[in-house]
Amino acid sequence: MSMRRLLCLGAATIWPGYAAAQTPASVDSVVVTASRVGAAAASPYALAVIEGEPLAARQSVADALSGVADIHVQAPGGRSGVSSIFLRGADPNFTVVQLDGVPLTATTNSRGGAVNVSELDVAGIERVEVVAGPLSSLYGSGALAGVINLIVPGGAPDHRFTTSAALGSDQDYAVALGWRGPLAGSFGGSLTAAVSDDGSVYSGSKFRTWSVTGKAAADESPESARLVFKISRNRAHSFPDSSGGPRFATLTELETREGRETLVGLRAPIMELGRLRIVADAAYLARRDSVVTPGVAPSAFDDFGVPAGEDRSRYERLSAGLGARVNGGNWAGAAGLEAQVEDGRSDGFMDFFGFHMPTGFKLERTSLAAFAEVGRSAGGLDLNAGVRVDDPEGLEREVTARAGLRYAVTGAPLVLRASGGTGYKAPSFYALGNPFVGNPTLRPEKSRAAEASVEWTIAEGSVATLTVFHARYTDLIDFVPGPPPQLQNRKLVVSQGASAALTWALSPTLAAAIQATYADTQDDDTGEQLLSRPTWRTASSLSWRPHEALLLTARHSYVGPRKDYAIPVGPRRLDGYSVVSTDAALTIHPQTIARLSIDNVLDNDYEAAIGFPSPGLRARLAISQEF
Structure with missing residues (x-):
């Protein structure tokens, strides 16, 4: 792939750049996600930040992430389906x-702990930070490809109360109440309660959720005292994965999913x-999930299909850590210890012709870890390096590391x-313990990746970036039909490619x-492109502010062809598709904003997954009022 080919594809896009939704990633704004050592050195890692109006105009985190070209969000059936990033x-x-x-991962689900970002509202979120590349040296198990961090707002000098309500054309709605302001002493805080309903993308599909999110913090520095919490509930009805959706599914009964989540995170400087x-840290996550599925009928491509069944799972994780940070002026270092205890259990069954085969399990795991990181800035050169040792119970000790450098060329814009690192992921409780397909001998999945980029400041507000990357994922856990059917370590996957970005300030009121992104992800043994990618x-x-009170934004996204699989029809190639959307934000009064969003303006018909129709044209009117 040539650089010329990549840039020509970008120039052919209908509207220049959704990257306007990503503000320049300043060191201070991403320090909690990219590094433990703060702003001693500018970050050498791939960073993106979504905040402000581009985030406020979205309903879910999945919607917000769909504007980052490095991320493909597959959301069959809108928010009613389980999204994959x-x-x-x-x-x-x-x-x-x-x-x-605080990680939202629950390793009792059948997706290896993947988080369904469609169920996460943007209400109560100030910004979304995305860091690409292996980050196990910072966060331990799971961060083989990167981290997405949802930042809750802190306090404000004065009390601010906000109400917002949105009504959509598909009988979807959202209501949120929020507060930000000062607390006792130097502390400030925020509290947001939100309820949303995604309406019906196809007959019978539903998604409803409510959440309460809050934060109390002394200030926004990474070592300040803070308390963050969230309580959420959600319920969804949709066709199961690989069922062929409403277009091809043989069984028309829908799957019902319910989820409950409680999260608390605490940080306290102690000396x-x-x-x-x-600084001492502690966090607690409790997740409860219930799934009742009709299954997927057998076909010519699968003699067994997916049996009907029920599953009720509970996952709890308690973690604590102690870290020390030293600031030496143009350098900083951090080191510490962490401990984590996980408890997961599942009660359920699969229905084989009237016989209920139990699928329950119960597992616990204790993990200990030690980490160290250093950052240094010297002239135009910034360096960062880190290492971590994880010792998960029942598995081998894992050592992960990363290093990166950033060089601002003297006398040139x-x-x-350049950066590189390694990552690992311990097998999920589902993969280890499920009595039907689980395998207690599974090894951790691992990654090794490197990237290099060049950034050119064309003029004030206009920046071009080109990045090349290469990643290898080994010991991937994959389903082997058998007999007997079982999850096994067997794959080596290589993902390589490049991404280009251009932010262009056309005038004081117009920005594009x-x-x-080109990413070729293949099974190294067969050379086959992996599904859904x-x-x-x-x-x-393209953003235009014709008046100080009015902001107009046009967005375009293109997803190329990809392979997919559904049991009724087997493997298929899904065509690429484009989606055009618009947003208009009108400041009626300094404290009153009206937003009109129209998604899929051209009403394009496409499939996010085989048999799942696109949401189609959807309009939404929202009003927010601050007191």
């Missing part, structure tokens, strides 16, 4: 999704002595970056941006 072609469970640094600061993706936007 593919970061540079990596498996969905290779990217850790966090809420303010400060000169340039040394010691160029910045060069474009991203294009487009080779090409672009995302673009």
